[in-house]
Amino acid sequence: MTANANSDNPLLEFIGVHAHYGPVEALKSVNVHIAKGEIVSLIGANGAGKTTLLSTIFGAPRASSGKVMHKGEDISLLPTNRISRRGIALVPEGRQIYPDMSVEENMMMGTTPIGTTHFDEDRTQMFELFPRLKERWRSRAP
Incomplete structure (x- = not known):
């Protein structure tokens, strides 16, 4: 079920996101909530998963479990071109x-x-x- 986009929904949200490169788990149960107008920084060592987290928005790699949400709608399985049409860019x-x-x-x-x-x-x-x-x-x- 998809929630309607409204002011109660974060602009971008990762809910329990796991991502893998083959057998290697690169992200393990990541939860991030970003409200409209909020500025968020990802800080961490090389190999900590910063780029992988952002890349999961576009499905490269696709989240193996959990959800990537945009304005209350699950975009985890959308093709990249549909995600970019939503105004999301990397x-x-x-x-x-x-x-x-x-x-x-x-x-x-x-x-x-x-x-x-x-x-x-x-x-x-x-x-x-x-x-x-x-x-x-x-x-x-x-």
């Missing part, structure tokens, strides 16, 4: 960009699953947070 560490595209084009790539309707508003906020970005906006990505 920005990987490192310089994984398209070098033949401009900075602007690279940033727009992150909006493709949900469309560019709010891109101009978001760009203004990005410029406020990262002034150097505004300087390099039309440049080819480094």
Whole structure:
């Protein structure tokens, strides 16, 4: 049964999530509740499961038990494209960009699953947070 999304539901929630890479259990009964507007940091040693936890949102690896919830709905078994259409994104560490595209084009790539309707508003906020970005906006990505 799926709960209706309302203000009582966390924006993102992991309920008793277990995940495996083959026979190796990488996550064991993880519970995390993230409310709308809340900022959460995952801190831990290499190999502690930080990246695995975030990757389970998109099913790589898929949670072997437990649930990944978004706005009160179980997304544990949804395909990645349906999850990204919900406005959920994972920005990987490192310089994984398209070098033949401009900075602007690279940033727009992150909006493709949900469309560019709010891109101009978001760009203004990005410029406020990262002034150097505004300087390099039309440049080819480094």
